[in-house]
Amino acid sequence: MLRQLNDERTIRRLGVTRRQLLEDIDRPALKSLPIEPYEFAQWKTCRVGVDYHVEVSSHYYSVPHRFARAEVEARLTVRTVEIFLRGERVAAHLRMSGNHGHTTVADHMPSSHRRYKNWTMDKIRADAGRIGPATAALCEQIIEHRPHPEQGFRACLGIVRLAKSYGEARVEAAAERAIAIGARTYSSVKSILDKKLDRRPAEQRAAEAPVIVHANIRGPRYYN
Known part of the structure; x- marks a missing residue:
């Protein structure tokens, strides 16, 4: 029929x-069917940081260092993150989880960090030092604990800029608390300020905590 x-x-x-x-x-x-199945993608406009990394879904992906501060577009799929500048793809990475970590391609880094690093490091140290010694010390720790020092620039610059919104005294107090609890991220300092934890005394360290006395706790004589 x-x-x-x-x-x-x-x-x-x-x-x-x-x-x-x-x-x-x-x-x-x-036309013939495509070789690969259709893959859904999302697009996001981003700005490359001074550390030549782009933040995409709470993770940082590198692009060639010459594109630092440029506005780019990120194409996100389930498996990949591609970075485009004026329609040209300049970087491609496997997509990582949103752990605020860094994915850095060695070829994207400058052949010599010396001139770039000294200029940026000196500026960070000077700006952080004007806020206070704790802020300067925290920035030093952030940079020292990153695989590449440039990966800490974004966090340090963000902490320094918090002084415009919260004042230098509060940022300095928040930096002291962050150092005490071992927090080395911008989001940690921001959270301390938002929750006004900088206005409370630092928590007593576990090693200095008083011994709990309780009838069920056996003393040294029990084992002799």
């Missing part, structure tokens, strides 16, 4: 069968 409808029955107003229309009009216009 279906074959009869398509191959034998003529469309009156056109004078041809559906099969003839398919062969004469539709089939020549058909």
